Amino acid sequence: MVNDQNSFLPKVSVVIPIYNGEADLPDLINCLLSQTYPKEQVEYLLVDNHSCDRTLAILKATAENSAINLQPLSENQIQSSYAARNTGIRAANSEIIAFTDADCRPQPQWLHSLIQPFVNPEVVIVAGEILALPGDSLLEQFAEQQETLSQKHTLNHKFCPYGQTANLAIHRHVFNTSGLFRPHLTTGGDADICWRILKADLGRLEFAPDAIVQHRHRQTLQELSSQWRRYGRSNRYLHDLHGVDLMPEMKGQEYLYRWLRWLLKEVPQASWQAIAHQGSWVDLFTTPIGLYTARERSLGQRTAQLPEQAKIIDWL
Template identity: 65%
Template sequence: MTPVQSDEPMNQPVDEKFLPPVSVIIPIYNGEADLPDLLNCLWAQTYPASQVEYLLVDNGSGDRTPDLLKTAVQTSSDRGITLRYLSETQIQSSYAARNTGVRAAKSKILAFTDADCRPQPDWLINLMQPFTDPAVGLVAGEVVALPGTTLLEEFADRQDTLSQKHTLAHPFLPYGQTANLAIRQQALEKAGLFRPYLTTGGDADMCWRIQQQGNWKLAFAESAVVQHRHRATLSELRRQWHRYGRSNRYLHELHGVSLMREPTSRDYFYRWSRWFLKEMPIAAVKIANRKANFVDLINTPVGLMCWQARSQGQREAKLSDAARQIEWLHQNQFEPPIEAPD
């Protein structure tokens, strides 16, 4: 299934655009450092304040996140903006926190982003436009990199690591990352909510269940942009790709997705030999002549590290029985969302 590219005109005046009520759900865990910039991005949204509520779900943070959220709720009322502070402490999982937000939401369209993302001012307006088509159940916006300063951030930027274009081209079915995704509440009625104990891959799992079980279309709103920072250290980058490998294993178990080919000793020998004998000398000459920079020099070694980390994550991951569970929008055994104390 190919995602629909939204052709809604993005240069219309705001009052001529599609502006349905929308609930924005953001899970937060130890988000003290990110909250000030995130909140500034929410205050700067051009979406009519009367049509949107922001649900910030604390997932058992151990830093000053709860205090900052309480202050933000008070500030938002002064600004005429609806911000609700929710709490999910039973399950340590961003997917469980998102489910808490979904159950508390008052709107029929739900938008998702993350605490370390920076939604651009027209993000929400542009993300809503494809929903003018009643067959569209999911809309993915674009994720671009925040300006970086390290070689590894530039490496990831060249790879477009964060872009939704990779996930939208998935050979099984397209999907959007929850860093920038909107879903009709109606689409969740049959497919269910996120798997609360899944630690990675929940966005793909959700999008695939919705498309398979409800025959909903997924649209891509490229002009609905959030920014996200790349990993700046080798350990962070390695953990990111290890998580990608675990996700692939989990999705294989849940949906029969093909596993990534494991690199062999011959693969490593060939790539390292090619880098040492050909790529490195060429890059060194170009750097000396100011026709390249050090990212060109490290491209292959860092790429091989990512491949190895992803392979290891895929090989070592085991999907628990609990991670297979799906929560449902209307089910008596689940308690209502807990409003955080004032």
């Protein structure tokens, strides 16, 4: 098959799990409507995961008059985005299944760019890039500066590369051998499924940098804490499932050294650079925010315990 973006246009199923996503639905659906990929080649499977708001009602009403093939589904048995994704996979009618999330904003060329690497039959997983939605708060600017959500971190994982399900596509046939997502897992499922596919030598993973979705960064310390504790739980779960090394925890003396270094060296330097317009005021808070997120991740890792049910793999 010729590697031509105009000729390689296979059918695609886009699976999006949604929990209490009423506020996100208008922007999300507008992004789906704006996709440049041929509308007749795509089905959008939006899976409500037992929401308490009007998510499912809005999905059903939107689907009745939509210009795209939008199908509302429900997963009410298991409260987990991975269980909802499995429901979407089972309902899918395409060989290529793309994933994103309700709070993501796929750019118009997203799907077109994400699908192109599959022209190579050796490619079975494609990860696109995740960029930040514009944000004004200190925490949002910090996360954007650190590229917290970028796939470059997961694609360079020292154990095995993987792509986050906020921007991922998988060839359906590999699920026959690898199985689907672990439906009772609450975090780390994207790494788990990619590793099962890659470790079984079912094909290659490729990065599509032009397949971009934007994602909102956390705005409050409470949201930031929840995010990084979840990262810590993910570390523990993947350690138990795959033998991945746990993240090293920072000792008391190292914390003290980092705080003193920040106060005595970094604060004067960053302040002067910001005043001279040679740096950003965000730089002044990089160390304390980084220490806070490291502590929250350590707490999540230390207190997490993988439930027995979370070891179960679903199958087609």
